[in-house]
Amino acid sequence: MQISNQLEKLLAKVQKPGRYVGGEQNSIIKDKTKVKTRFAFCFPDTYEIGMSHLGMKILYGLLNEREDIWCERVFAPWVDMEKLMRENHLLLYGLESGDPICDFDFVGFTLQYELSFTNVLNMLELGGVPIRNDQRGENDPIVVAGGPCTCNPEPLADFVDIFFLGAGEEVDLEVIDLYQKCREEGKSRKEFLRLAAQIEGVYVPSLYQVKYHEDGTIESVTSTDGAPATIRKRVILDLDKAYYPKSFVVPFLDIVHDRAVAEVFRGCIRGCRFCQAGFIYRPVIEKSVETVSRQCRDLCASTGYNEVSLSSLSTSDYSKINELLDELLTWSKDDMVNVSLPSLRVDGFSTELTDKIKTVRKSGLTFAPEAGTQRLRDVINKNVHEDELMKTMDIAFGAGWSRVKLYFMIGLPTETDEDVTGITRLGQSVVDAYYNCATRPKGQSVSVTVSAAAFVPKPFTPFQWEPQDTMEEFQRKQHLLKSSITTRKLTVNYHAADTSFVEAVFARGDRKLCAAMEEAWKRGFHFDGWDDCFSLEKWMEVFEAVGIDPAFYAKRRRSFDEVLPWDHLDYGIQKKFLIEECKKAYEAATTPNCREKCSACGAACFKGGICVEKRPSVV
Amino acid sequence: MKNVRVWFEKKNTARYISHLDLNRCMSRAFQKTKLPLWHTQGFHPHIFLTITMPLSLGMSGLRESMDIRLIEEISNEEIIEKLNGALPLDIRVYDVTEPVMRPSEVAFASYEIDYEPENASAEEAKAKLEELLTREEILVTKHTKKGPKEFDIRPYFQDMQLYIREDGHLTASHRLPISVNGGVNPTLLRDAAARYLDLDLFEHITRTCLYNEKMEIFQ
Ligand code: SF4
Numbered sequence: 001m002q003i004s005n006q007l008e009k010l011l012a013k014v015q016k017p018g019r020y021v022g023g024e025q026n027s028i029i030k031d032k033t034k035v036k037t038r039f040a041f042c043f044p045d046t047y048e049i050g051m052s053h054l055g056m057k058i059l060y061g062l063l064n065e066r067e068d069i070w071c072e073r074v075f076a077p078w079v080d081m082e083k084l085m086r087e088n089h090l091l092l093y094g095l096e097s098g099d100p101i102c103d104f105d106f107v108g109f110t111l112q113y114e115l116s117f118t119n120v121l122n123m124l125e126l127g128g129v130p131i132r133n134d135q136r137g138e139n140d141p142i143v144v145a146g147g148p149c150t151c152n153p154e155p156l157a158d159f160v161d162i163f164f165l166g167a168g169e170e171v172d173l174e175v176i177d178l179y180q181k182c183r184e185e186g187k188s189r190k191e192f193l194r195l196a197a198q199i200e201g202v203y204v205p206s207l208y209q210v211k212y213h214e215d216g217t218i219e220s221v222t223s224t225d226g227a228p229a230t231i232r233k234r235v236i237l238d239l240d241k242a243y244y245p246k247s248f249v250v251p252f253l254d255i256v257h258d259r260a261v262a263e264v265f266r267g268c269i270r271g272c273r274f275c276q277a278g279f280i281y282r283p284v285i286e287k288s289v290e291t292v293s294r295q296c297r298d299l300c301a302s303t304g305y306n307e308v309s310l311s312s313l314s315t316s317d318y319s320k321i322n323e324l325l326d327e328l329l330t331w332s333k334d335d336m337v338n339v340s341l342p343s344l345r346v347d348g349f350s351t352e353l354t355d356k357i358k359t360v361r362k363s364g365l366t367f368a369p370e371a372g373t374q375r376l377r378d379v380i381n382k383n384v385h386e387d388e389l390m391k392t393m394d395i396a397f398g399a400g401w402s403r404v405k406l407y408f409m410i411g412l413p414t415e416t417d418e419d420v421t422g423i424t425r426l427g428q429s430v431v432d433a434y435y436n437c438a439t440r441p442k443g444q445s446v447s448v449t450v451s452a453a454a455f456v457p458k459p460f461t462p463f464q465w466e467p468q469d470t471m472e473e474f475q476r477k478q479h480l481l482k483s484s485i486t487t488r489k490l491t492v493n494y495h496a497a498d499t500s501f502v503e504a505v506f507a508r509g510d511r512k513l514c515a516a517m518e519e520a521w522k523r524g525f526h527f528d529g530w531d532d533c534f535s536l537e538k539w540m541e542v543f544e545a546v547g548i549d550p551a552f553y554a555k556r557r558r559s560f561d562e563v564l565p566w567d568h569l570d571y572g573i574q575k576k577f578l579i580e581e582c583k584k585a586y587e588a589a590t591t592p593n594c595r596e597k598c599s600a601c602g603a604a605c606f607k608g609g610i611c612v613e614k615r616p617s618v619v
Numbered sequence: 620m621k622n623v624r625v626w627f628e629k630k631n632t633a634r635y636i637s638h639l640d641l642n643r644c645m646s647r648a649f650q651k652t653k654l655p656l657w658h659t660q661g662f663h664p665h666i667f668l669t670i671t672m673p674l675s676l677g678m679s680g681l682r683e684s685m686d687i688r689l690i691e692e693i694s695n696e697e698i699i700e701k702l703n704g705a706l707p708l709d710i711r712v713y714d715v716t717e718p719v720m721r722p723s724e725v726a727f728a729s730y731e732i733d734y735e736p737e738n739a740s741a742e743e744a745k746a747k748l749e750e751l752l753t754r755e756e757i758l759v760t761k762h763t764k765k766g767p768k769e770f771d772i773r774p775y776f777q778d779m780q781l782y783i784r785e786d787g788h789l790t791a792s793h794r795l796p797i798s799v800n801g802g803v804n805p806t807l808l809r810d811a812a813a814r815y816l817d818l819d820l821f822e823h824i825t826r827t828c829l830y831n832e833k834m835e836i837f838q
C-alpha cells in the first residue's frame with residue numbers, strides 16, 4: 001500500500017510501525033477496479049500472532065488464486081495505534097490496499113479463542129462497520145467468521161452474519177460465488193443470507209430463534225425462513241487434492257512462528273476428554289508423504305525460509321512419520337532447510353526421531369501429561385503412563401537435553417488434592433530421572449518447569465456438562481501446588497484463573513451473552529487475551545450492568561438432557577457418545593484411540609479419513 | 620571468492636523495516652535466489668552479508684548498500700534480476716559494484732529533509748528556524764547508552780540551508796557526521812525546534828548518499 005501522510009504521522013508515534021504497513025514479500029496486490037469481490041480477512045489479535053496462523057495463510061492463498069477476488073489481511077491494532085487512529089479518525093484498513101474495511105464486500109474473522117471476541121467488535125467499529133447484524137444495510141459488508149470457536153458462536157450471534165462450521169476451503173468460495181450471483185441478480189442482503197443458509201456448513205444465526213425456560217436454560221432453537229434445523233460442519237476428505245498455498249507472506253517483523261508450515265494431517269486420533277480440538281476436528285485425515293514433502297519444498301523455495309515445521313495436533317501420531325522424515329531428508333540437507341516438530345508426545349519420542357530432526361531445540365523439550373496421577377490421567381483419557389514418561393526422559397537426557405517443560409491442568413473433573421500434589425511429585429520424578437541417567441550432559445544442571453493451567457470446560461467434549469472450579473478452589477489448589485515443591489530444580493508456573501473464568505463463560509455461552517459483549521464493546525474492551533488489558537473486575541461490572549450471572553455459564557453443572565446452546569450445530573460427534581465418555585470418565589475408564597479401535601463417535605458420517613481405514617487388528 | 624557491493628533503494632513500506640529485520644529479509648531473499656553466496660562457518664552457518672550504516676526506522680534511502688561474498692563468478696545483471704524477484708517491492712536493487720572503500724570509512728551522510736510544520740506556515744517556520752541557527756548554542760537531549768545527555772547541535776546545523784519549494788514545502792539538504800556509534804541524527808533539529816521555538820515539525824527524511832572523511836562519495 002501507499003503510505004498516506006496521515007498514516008505516516010501516526011506511525012512515527014507507535015511501537016513497531018512495521019505492523020501497520022504491509023508491503024511484505026509475497027503479499028498480493030491487485031487492481032481493485034478489476035476484481036469483483038473484496039474480502040478483508042481479519043485476525044482479532046496482533047500482527048505477530050495473526051501472521052503465525054496457518055488457517056489465514058491457506059485462505060489468503062486460496063481466495064487470491066481467484067482472479068476476481070482480492071483478499072487482504074487485517075489485524076487488531078495494538079492499543080497505542082488504536083488510540084491514535086481514533087483521535088485522528090483513521091479507519092481500520094486492509095494491509096494490501098490501505099482501504100478501510102467498510103469498503104469491502106466481506107469482512108471475515110477467524111475465531112481462535114473466546115477472549116478475542118471483544119477484538120472482533122472493536123475491529124468492526126474501527127473499520128466503520130456497524131457492529132450488530134441487524135444494523136447493517138445493503139451497502140455494508142457481509143460479516144463472516146470461521147475457526148474453532150464457531151462450534152459455539154452464540155455469544156456473537158447478534159454481530160456476525162454468517163458462521164462457517166468446519167473446514168473453510170470449499171464453503172468460503174461457494175458463499176462468495178453465491179454472493180456474486182445475488183449481486184448480479186440484484187438480490188437483497190436478506191435474500192442472499194437466506195440462500196446462503198442452504199449451503200452445507202453455513203450457519204446464519206439471524207435465521208434461528210431461541211426460546212428460554214424460566215430458569216434461563218434453553219427451551220428450543222427453531223429455524224426460520226427455510227434454514228435447516230441443524231447445520232453440519234464441512235470436512236475436506238482428500239487433503240492431497242485440497243488447496244495448499246505454494247507461498248506465504250513473509251513478514252519483516254519477527255513473528256511467533258516465522259517459518260514454513262506444512263499441515264500433515266487434520267484431527268487427532270486421541271480423544272483426551274478435555275480437548276475440544278480432539279473432537280471437533282474428527283475424523284483424522286492424513287496427507288500423503290509425497291504431498292507433504294512437495295508442499296514443504298515449494299514453500300521453502302517461495303519464501304526463503306530455512307525451517308519447515310510439521311504442524312498438526314499431535315504430529316508424531318502421523319502414521320508414516322518416519323517415512324516422511326526420510327523423504328524430507330532427501331532434499332532438506334542440500335537446500336539447507338531444517339525440519340522441526342512443534343509438539344511431541346511422550347510415547348512418540350524416540351532416538352530414531354530425534355536423530356532425524358536435529359532442530360528439536362536442545363533448549364526446550366515440552367510434554368503434556370496434563371494430570372499428576374494415573375487415576376486422573378485415565379479420567380481425562382490422556383493415555384500417558386509414568387513409566388513411559390520416565391523412559392522418554394531418560395532418552396532425552398541421554399541425548400543432551402537438560403531443560404524440560406511439563407504442562408498440566410488443574411480443576412479437572414473428579415480432581416482431589418492428591419492429584420494436585422501429584423503434579424509436583426511427577427516433576428520431582430523427572431528431576432530424579434535426570435540424576436539417574438548415566439549419559440546425561442556433564443556439568444549441567446537440570447531445570448524442570450511445571451505449568452498448570454486452569455481447566456475450562458468446552459462444548460463438544462465429554463466435559464461439556466461440567467462446572468468449572470470456583471476462583472477460591474483454583475487459588476487454594478495453586479497454593480497447594482506451590483507449597484508442595486521440595487526442590488529448587490523444579491519451577492511451578494500458573495496463571496491467575498481470572499481469564500479462564502471469562503473464557504469459560506463465553507465458551508459455553510448462549511445468545512443472552514450478546515448483551516454482555518455489546519456492553520463490553522461500549523466500554524472499550526479489547527485484547528482480553530492480554531494481561532495488559534484484561535480485568536476481571538471490569539468484566540464483573542459488565543455482567544452486572546446487563547443483569548447476567550456469569551456463574552450460570554461457568555460454574556453450573558448441566559444435566560445430560562438440557563438443550564445446550566450448540567445442540568443445533570452438528571460436528572459429527574453424537575451427544576450420546578459424549579455422554580458415554582463422560583460416564584466412563586467418572587469410572588476412570590479409558591477409551592482406545594481411533595487407530596487402535598473405532599469407538600463409533602459419530603464422525604463416520606463424513607465417510608472418510610480414519611473411520612474408513614482398515615486397522616491392523618481388523619485385517 | 621569475490622566481494623561485491625549491492626546497491627539498493629529502501630522506500631515507502633520498507634522504511635519500517637528495522638536493521639535486524641532487514642538483515643533477515645535480505646538473507647531470505649538470497650536463500651530464495653540460490654545465488655552462490657559464501658556462508659559463515661560453524662555451528663549455525665548463515666549467509667555472510669553486511670549492511671553499510673543501517674538507516675533509522677522511518678527514513679527512506681536512495682543509495683543503500685550491503686556487502687556479500689560470491690563463491691562463483693556470476694554476472695551483475697543476474698544478481699540484480701534475481702534479487703529483485705525475491706525482495707519486497709519497496710526494496711529495489713539497481714547496481715552491483717566492486718567495493719572501493721571499506722564501510723568503516725564512512726564518516727558523513729547527506730539527507731533531503733522535507734518539513735511539514737504542524738503549527739505554523741512554511742514561511743514562518745523557515746524564518747524561525749533560520750533565527751535558531753544563528754544562536755550561540757542549541758542544546759538537545761541525546762539519548763546515549765549512558766543515559767540522556769545535553770548536546771549542542773549548533774556546530775552541525777549552523778550552515779544548513781532551508782528553502783521553500785515550488786509546491787510550498789519547506790525543505791533542506793544537509794550533510795551530517797555518521798558513525799556506527801551514532802553520529803548526528805537529522806531529527807535533532809526537530810527536537811530543538813520543539814524545545815526553543817514551540818514549533819512542531821513533522822519531517823520526511825531521505826538519506827541520499829554516504830561519504831568518507833574527505834567528503835568523497837562512498838563507493
Ligand atoms: S493428543 Fe489429546 S490433547 Fe492433544 S490434540 Fe489430541 S486429543 Fe487433544
Ligand code: SF4
Nearest residue numbers: 594598599601604611
Ligand atoms: S467414528 Fe470411529 S474412527 Fe471415526 S473418528 Fe469416531 S471413533 Fe474415530
